[in-house]
Amino acid sequence: MTTDTTVLDGLDFPTSGLAVGDDVADLLFREARTAAAFTPDEVSDEQIAAVYDLVRWGPTALNTIPLRLLVVRTPEARQRLAAHMNEGNRDRVLAAPVSLVLAADTGFHTHIPTLAPHMAALADALEGQPEQRESMARTNALIQAGYLIVGLRAAGLAAGPMGGMDADGIDREFFADNGWKSLLVVNVGHVEGAGTHHPRAERLAYTQASLTV
Numbered sequence: 001m002t003t004d005t006t007v008l009d010g011l012d013f014p015t016s017g018l019a020v021g022d023d024v025a026d027l028l029f030r031e032a033r034t035a036a037a038f039t040p041d042e043v044s045d046e047q048i049a050a051v052y053d054l055v056r057w058g059p060t061a062l063n064t065i066p067l068r069l070l071v072v073r074t075p076e077a078r079q080r081l082a083a084h085m086n087e088g089n090r091d092r093v094l095a096a097p098v099s100l101v102l103a104a105d106t107g108f109h110t111h112i113p114t115l116a117p118h119m120a121a122l123a124d125a126l127e128g129q130p131e132q133r134e135s136m137a138r139t140n141a142l143i144q145a146g147y148l149i150v151g152l153r154a155a156g157l158a159a160g161p162m163g164g165m166d167a168d169g170i171d172r173e174f175f176a177d178n179g180w181k182s183l184l185v186v187n188v189g190h191v192e193g194a195g196t197h198h199p200r201a202e203r204l205a206y207t208q209a210s211l212t213v
């Protein structure tokens, strides 16, 4: 195996290789920013449901779909969530129109007979493998979290994902009875101005982030 990347260094990959127009590429990725400031405009349950209905079609291992959403909307619920966020993230939860706790369902395997009928027997096998289940749930729910962020953007909404939190504390606060494991909190709303004071940071180029063998 070679790890020599010099052949790729001179290559230029034109954006015209995309199957979507520049407007879509800008909306989903190039112009979209991680938002910390939102307008007071409401984000409805219907909007969030519509985004979920779109991104649930993204692929997961064995079609297990372990991502779960806790929609945090009421002032009382926001306070409960904010208490478990890191200092710098606390006010953002209190100020956002709505926050989503993205969680991995360690009991996802009970849906396998419906979601992967050709593998139905796996549901019973995984029942006795809690560590394997949690690992699968976390990996695939995180993949779905990426889909969700892009799906929110596709709906004209802005997302502010935050991992700085006491995940165990959130699990005790909200998920004591259902085995969900919190992964990320995402503030959602309509972006105010640029949505952030941070200048756009550089991204690694394809040649830095890939190898070809």
Ligand SMILES: Cc1cc2nc3c(=O)[nH]c(=O)nc-3n(C[C@H](O)[C@H](O)[C@H](O)COP(=O)(O)O)c2cc1C
Residues within 6 Å of the ligand: 032, 033, 034, 035, 089, 161, 162, 163, 164, 165, 184, 196, 200, 201
């Ligand atoms: C998994 C994940 C965890 C993050 N955690 C935090 C966080 O705890 N606090 C915060 O202010 N931003 C957090 N961010 C935001 C990132 O710093 C931001 O998305 C990144 O710098 C890119 O910013 P841009 O989209 O504006 O270019 C997180 C983002 C992701 C995807």
